[in-house]
Amino acid sequence: MTNINTAVKIGKLTLRNPIVTGSGTFGFGPEMANIVDLNKLGAVVVKSTSREPRLGNPTPRIVETPSGILNAIGLQNSGVDNFIAEKLPFLRNYDVPIIVNLVGTEVADYVHLAEKLTAAGGVHGLEINISCPNVSHGCDFAVDPALTAELIREVRKVTDLTLITKLSPNVTDMVPIARAAVDAGSDALSLINTLIGTAIDVRKRKFRLANITGGLSGPAVKPIALRCVWQVHRALPNVPLIGMGGIMSATDAIEFLLAGATAIAIGTATFVNPTASTDIAAGLEAYLIENGIADVNELIGAVTQ
């Protein structure tokens, strides 16, 4: 059975399958290209890119907690000019949509990044990171619908690329922020970013992360992420969602599709199994074939009580 459809649409983008990489877990592409065939992915979402290079936070930056990790990398990257000059030419060799995750502290930073990346050519989508928990002001946009709307409106003015807003779960209710982002011109939403947490070494009586707090990811957060996707999908059923949070297997990915995600990002799983993203894409296709499902889109939001 080869006539099954695995393709999904996110804004203007057609993804050959719903599996994309989670920003910050797949480098900029070259790091993974020896391990994973990028052309077997729905899209590649590269690491956060900022206006100026960033060295990130001091170490320790990642610690393990039960079935999860806390990270406080601090958005280490070489800056947008380096990305365009050094990383993008490599990515242009692949037949896969490239989505760049943007991060900044002011609206002007995001506008600058969106302009540059749109003009560069070879970038297909922008994921607006308004929710990094590990930098000062990183969460300001994500907790306020009005600020989110202003940011997305300004970015929308300078780009015709598919815009995806990445939402934080560290809020009382994600729905008003999701709605504000969409009303301001966001084509799609990514959720969830990591959950803020911490861990303490009782022997040393010290925080285990140099940054004190970090973002929790991995299987420990999956039930929360799934609930968030379902809540936002129920409120905004026509908005494509990229669901993420602790997805380790094709079964996990299918849960997110059923909850209402159109695409699925594989993040922390790549740290454990470098080929997790393409393994899950293959597993999802096998599931469709085994169950006689002609189109993966039939699964989206198909959960019942």
Add this chain to the structure above:
Amino acid sequence: MPHQVFARVLSNDPIIAGHQVITCEAPTLAAEAQPGHFVNVLTAERYDPLLRKPFSVYTVDRDRGQISLLYSIVGATTASMSRKRPGEMLDMVGPLGGRIFQADTRPDTTHIMVGGGYGVPPLVFLSRELRLAQSAPNIKFIIGARRKDLLLCEAELVAAGVDARVATEDGSHGTSGRVTDVLEPLLLENSGLPVAVYCCGPTPMMKAVAELCLKLGVTCQLSVEVAMPCGIGVCMGCVLDLTDGRRVRCCVDGPVFEAGEVKW
């Protein structure tokens, strides 16, 4: 090229208290692994602990397609590893590491291995490879341990004809003191001659060896140990600051660095 291998365990035996050698059938890893490479091992089936743990390669048998890891039982992953019986499978990703040990190619070089604790195994691998590549390499091996009963690999090095010297902190075997107490006179003895030091062990030991080598103008390669969550260069968790101002990833930009490069 890093790849995942489910390798059949052939043997898994204690060597000294709390330390075992696990040997697995892994022809691709055996063919590709070089001294300084490591493999990432996963033992948990339900995500706890979630991350793989890195192990330097101890030996390979390329003819038989076997790879061995010498490990100290310190946490959940190594405890699970220690219970693996022959016939069971071990989940590994490897070979990992971007920059590995480079044997010094100057003629008549004295190669000095300085290993402490589970830093010894990758240097045993390097010594073996040197002996395979050269007819009679001049190798001196310095093994450090807190006590005699924690010494690793001395007997096998002696059996292989390697000049192995020992330093124990409590003086229970060999020189009483630290590896640098053995290394310094050896370096002074070879002053003016081509000497290369290769070092792997606990950070304070490597720092002391690096400082001594820098002081005496001897080249020194260090296999740096920091926590490496992914091992493939994408998590940015294992970064290390270098003296030239760069912040690099230990896993793929190392783990082997020159003594003068590392900012301790």
